[in-house]
Amino acid sequence: MPLMPAERARSRVESLAVAGLDVPTFSLAATEVLRSALPFTAACMAPVDPATEILTGTVKWGGLTDNEDEIWAYHEYEREDLYDFRDVLQRPGAVLAVRHETGDDPRRSPRFAEFYEPTYGFADELRAGCRTDGVTWGFFALFRDGGGAFTPAEQAFASSVAPAFALGFRTGILAGAAEATLTAVEGPGVIVVAASGDVVQANPAAHARVADLPDGGDLDIGPLPFSLRTLVGSARMLAQGRTPRIPRARLRTRSGQWVVAHASPLLSRDGTGTDVVVTIEEARPPEIVPLVVAAFGLTSREQDVVALVLRGVDTAEIARTLHLSAYTVQDHLKSIFAKVGVRSRRELTAKVFFDQYAARLAAQESVGPSGWFTPSA
CATH class of the missing domain: 1.10.10.10 (Winged helix-like DNA-binding domain superfamily/Winged helix DNA-binding domain)
Structure with missing residues (x-):
């Protein structure tokens, strides 16, 4: 099937970005358009809180599932690697490809060698930071399991279309507000997460607040939602001195409310510790x-x-x-x-x-x- 010209694909993504679509709908539609001009096997679209650039969710395409979120978050936020999503913003055009980054030796990246290759059989990854008006609203990652590395020209095209994705993520924040239905939850939700990633303690409000998150579920039987798992990983980076950022994200719930989630490492008197406490509370207008x-x-x-x-x-x-x-x-x-x-x-x-x-x-x-x-x- 012949590829769509780059300019036409970029124009179509720009049209989708201002169509008033919510983030999942926009992401999937824009991914299909992007693939018509830039071949890839799988993709992950990830909006962020622009204040902290911490991922607040993912929209996956091409066989990627939520089953690997725990190991993905570990490699992104806890395992030291050659780069993470925020490092992409420092690259020319806010784009990079792992084979180009590693001199065609992607196994130099622990994320690639320990996760991408054995789990999915991927041969290359392209990441792009999605910024518009100087603000980061998300990222996307494209994967190939064959067909050669992402070329410099393909990286340049991904960089050129990334601002349209940023606009789509930004616009999607406001979509669907009028249809919101209130879920009554009293007080903040508090969760303690062990080094294993397991929830070891949670107050009653935490169950309701987690269930109301876009990627939430039953806190008793399911894994911690990805939107919170990224905060846990960031809190551990903070404890290790690898980031100065306070892990914090504003999230839109299924019921249409805004909540603020933040995470802090729990340290013992000798300054050590691996547990993390996550708090989810209703956001105030400021x-x-x-x-x-x-x-x-x-x-x-x-x-x-x-x-x-x-x-x-x-x-x-x-x-x-x-x-x-x-x-x-x-x-x-x-x-x-x-x-x-x-x-x-x-x-x-x-x-x-x-x-x-x-x-x-x-x-x-x-x-x-x-x-x-x-x-x-």
């Missing part, structure tokens, strides 16, 4: 509003303007605060309204907060003295 605003594709200056609008600041005060003219502020507001799809400040405020409050308002919950919703009985 944690989510910046993510939602960024997902609309606003520039940094437009985001500054929106932050002040959401606080009820008028045009004159915005101009003074940001050292702009009132006319420039109005120009920014026009651009913001067009990107968000609203016509007024009131509509803008409603649109930005709707993702967080919709399920709560639909459940007719009241706002308590703290300024946050009080769970209904």
